[in-house]
Amino acid sequence: METVAPFKEVIDEIKEKGGDAISRCFQCGKCDTVCPWNRVTQFSMRKLIREATFGLSEIETEEIWRCTTCGKCPQVCPRDVKQIDDMIAIRKMATGYGVFPAAVQLVRSISAGLTAQGNPFNEDRSKRAEWTQGLSVKTFAEGMEVLYFPCCYTAYDPRLKKVAQATAKILNKAEVDYGILGSKENCCGESIRKTGNEDLFKRLAKENIKAFIENGVKKILVSSPHCYQAFKNEYSEFKVNFEVVHISEYLPELIDSGRLRITKEYEKKVTYHDPCYLGRHNGIFDQPREALKKIHGLELLEMAEARENSLCCGMGGGRIWMETPKSERFSNIRIEDAVEDGAQEIVTACPYCITSLEDSRVVMNRADVIEVKDITEILQDVI
Ligand code: SF4
Ligand code: SF4
Numbered sequence: 609m610e611t612v613a614p615f616k617e618v619i620d621e622i623k624e625k626g627g628d629a630i631s632r633c634f635q636c637g638k639c640d641t642v643c644p645w646n647r648v649t650q651f652s653m654r655k656l657i658r659e660a661t662f663g664l665s666e667i668e669t670e671e672i673w674r675c676t677t678c679g680k681c682p683q684v685c686p687r688d689v690k691q692i693d694d695m696i697a698i699r700k701m702a703t704g705y706g707v708f709p710a711a712v713q714l715v716r717s718i719s720a721g722l723t724a725q726g727n728p729f730n731e732d733r734s735k736r737a738e739w740t741q742g743l744s745v746k747t748f749a750e751g752m753e754v755l756y757f758p759c760c761y762t763a764y765d766p767r768l769k770k771v772a773q774a775t776a777k778i779l780n781k782a783e784v785d786y787g788i789l790g791s792k793e794n795c796c797g798e799s800i801r802k803t804g805n806e807d808l809f810k811r812l813a814k815e816n817i818k819a820f821i822e823n824g825v826k827k828i829l830v831s832s833p834h835c836y837q838a839f840k841n842e843y844s845e846f847k848v849n850f851e852v853v854h855i856s857e858y859l860p861e862l863i864d865s866g867r868l869r870i871t872k873e874y875e876k877k878v879t880y881h882d883p884c885y886l887g888r889h890n891g892i893f894d895q896p897r898e899a900l901k902k903i904h905g906l907e908l909l910e911m912a913e914a915r916e917n918s919l920c921c922g923m924g925g926g927r928i929w930m931e932t933p934k935s936e937r938f939s940n941i942r943i944e945d946a947v948e949d950g951a952q953e954i955v956t957a958c959p960y961c962i963t964s965l966e967d968s969r970v971v972m973n974r975a976d977v978i979e980v981k982d983i984t985e986i987l988q989d990v991i
Contacts, residue, residue, distance in 0.1 A: 614661070614662045614663050615662065615663030615664065616663060618663030618664070618701075619660070619662070619663040622663070622698060622701070623697075625696075625698075625700045625701065626694075626696060626697040626700070627660060627690075627693060627694035627695075627696075629688060629689050629690040629693065629694065630657055630660045630661050630689065630694050632687040632688065632689050633654070633657045633658065633661065633687060633689045634686075634687060635654055635657075635658060636654075637654045638684045638685060638686065639653040639684065639691060640652050640654050640681075641684075642680045642681055642683075642684050644676070644678065644680070644919055644920050644922070644938045645674055645936075647941060648935065648936040648937070648938065648941075651671070651674055653675065653681055653691050653695075656671060656672065656694075656695070656698075657689060657694060660694060660698060665698050665701070667698065667702040667705065667707050668702075668707050668709060669709060670709045670710075670711050670712065672695060672698045672699060672702060673699065673702075673709065673711070673712045673927075673930060674927075675691065675692065675695045676884070676920050676922055676923065676924040676925040676938075677692045677696075677884070677924045677925035678884045679889050680888065680920065683888070683916065692925075695925075696801075696802060697804075698804075699802075699803055699804030700806060701804070702804060703803060703804035703805050704804075710931075712929075712930050712931075714929050714930065714931070715800075715803050715805075715926065715929050715930070717730070718800070718929045719805055719808055722794075722795050722808055723808065726793070726794035726812065726815070727760040727763070727794075728760055728795060728800075728929065729764050731764050733791050734791050736764070736790050736791050736793055737790035737791065739758065739762070739764075739772045740772075740773075740776065740788070740790075743776045743777070744776075744780055745776050745787070746786070746787040746788075747788065747789070747790060748786075748787030748788055748789050748823055749823070750823060750824030751824065752785050752786060752787050753784060753785040753786060753827065754784060754785070754827045754828070754829045754853075755786070755787065755788070755789065755823075755828050755829065756776070756786050756829045757788070757793060757796075757828050757829065757835055757839075758771075758772040758788070758793075758831050759795075759796065759830070759831055759834065760795045761963065762832070762959050765959070765963075767962070767963070767966060768959045768962060768963070770982075770985060771831055771959065771962070771982040771984055771985065772831060774982065774984035774985045774987070774988040775831055775855055775984045777988045778859070778862075778868065778984055778987055778988055779829075781868060782862045782868040784862070784867070786829065789819055789823060789825075792819040792823070793816070793819070794812045794815045794816050795812050796812065796813075796832075796834060796838035796839065797809040797811075797812035797813050797816075797838055797842075798834040798835065798837050798842065798885075799834055799924070799925070799926045799928060799929070800812070800926065801842070802924070802925040802926045803929070809842075813838070813843055813846060814846070816843075817843060817846055817848050820848075820850060821848070825850065826850065827851040827852075827853065828851070828852050829853050829855060829858055830852065830853070830854055830855065831854075831855055831957075831959065831982075831984075832958060832959050833854060833883045833884075833885035833889070833890065833892075833957065833958045834885055834924075834958070836852055836854045836890060837885045837889055837890065839852045840852040840890070841889075841890075854886060854890075854892060854957065856886065856892060856896035856899065856957040856983055857892060857895045859895075859896075859983065859984075859987060860899045860902070863899065863902050868987075868991060869991065870902060870903055870904070870990050871990065871991060872989065872990040872991075873904045873905035873990070874903045874905050874906045874986060874989065875905040875906075876905070876906060876952045877909055877950055877952050877953075878900065878908055878909065878951060878953045878954075878981075878986070879908070879909040879910065879949055879951035879953075879954055879955070880897060880910075880954075880956065881911070881918065881921070881946075881955070881956040881961055881965070882915055882918035882956075883921070883958035883960070883961045884921075884924050885924060885958065886958060887915060887916065887918055888916060888918065893915045896957050896983055899983060899987065900955065900983065900986070903986065903987075903990050906986075909949050909950065911942075911945045911946060911949055912945070913945070919938055919941060919942055920938055921938060921939045921942065921956075921958075921964040921965060922937055922938040922939055923939075923961065924960065928960050928963065928964075934971050937964065937967070937968055937971065938964075939961075939964035939965050939968035940972050942954070942968065943965060943968045943969050943972050943974050943978065944972065944974075947974055947977055947978050951978060952978060953978065953979045953980070953981050953986075954979075954980055954981070955980075955981045955982070955983055955986060956980075956982065956983070957982060959982075962980055962981075965980040
């Protein structure tokens with residue numbers, strides 16, 4: 609093997625930015641065998657880690673931006689190399705130097721939108737609650753049971769607004785005492801943090817925490833597993849601790865307590881796609897399945913890659929803001945798996961997964977064969 613003199617300054621910078629586990633790697637290559645990228649193209653986390661241990665990371669290439677932070681390779685790594693933290697550390701360097709390859713350029717304007725308006729679309733902050741039009745949704749006030757925090761996508765994106773609306777209909781039906789913060793909400797910051805923009809994450813997090821505290825928020829209900837991850841696991845770095853619940857956990861609770869009654873049948877074959885940040889990162893596998901199993905007539909199918917072994921949709925780690933050629937989208941495989949299993953609908957519980965699966969159903973010419981739904985969109989039809 610060629611001998612390479614380590615670039616100590618680069619290694620120190622990677623370690624200082626959170627990638628201090630790189631030196632534990634012994635190049636077994638197990639990470640590459642499970643990485644979804646190797647289903648669609650060639651990609652080697654093993655190689656990126658090796659380059660990092662020698663201080664030879666090439667921050668101008670797209671390779672350092674590929675990891676979707678899906679959490680699959682950390683499950684099999686025998687040395688706990690913490691690949692996700694390592695990649696974020698290297699991205700922090702690239703972001704710090706302002707180096708973004710062509711496929712990643714959009715991250716700049718996304719950051720500008722997040723800075724100016726608190727959302728990645730640079731949509732007017734004052735329009736954040738427009739999804740509630742025609743629905744009875746109150747502004748959160750201290751003493752209410754729960755704050756509903758729709759993510760930026762469910763608040764602004766035309767397809768995903770339907771998820772926030774379905775959630776509000778369910779909460780109204782169950783007579784939950786809830787409210788939203790509307791224009792006082794900012795993006796949770798989870799995905800921009802994964803692109804290495806730590807300062808912007810901190811700014812968004814602090815603004816949200818301020819709004820939560822000023823309004824007396826104790827319990828937060830979220831639609832997005834990315835908001836769940838941020839509020840539950842990352843905001844604790846700011847010494848705050850809110851009770852955080854994802855809608856897929858809340859639904860079986862509402863049904864079991866009798867607050868939500870299922871009154872209609874749903875005669876369809878449905879398969880459930882585990883979002884990485886709900887399943888692998890936060891261990892929520894059973895609750896969404898429990899909610900679906902309570903629906904009469906619904907036949908729940910399991911894809912071969914389910915639960916801890918679920919296939920990433922490709923949108924985590926900030927990839928939702930990066931270009932992925934149509935032939936390299938993991939969600940194409942997911943749509944084909946679901947169709948082959950005979951599912952009429954693929955249901956999930958994450959706005960990012962819905963975005964990618966909706967896209968793949970068109971890319972794969974499967975739009976007339978399978979539908980993509982959020983779990984709330986099924987529940988709203990049976991109550
Ligand atoms: S699985 Fe872990 S130890 Fe093996 S090559 Fe990948 S990072 Fe290194
Ligand atoms: S976390 Fe997922 S996408 Fe990233 S390198 Fe590991 S397996 Fe691949």
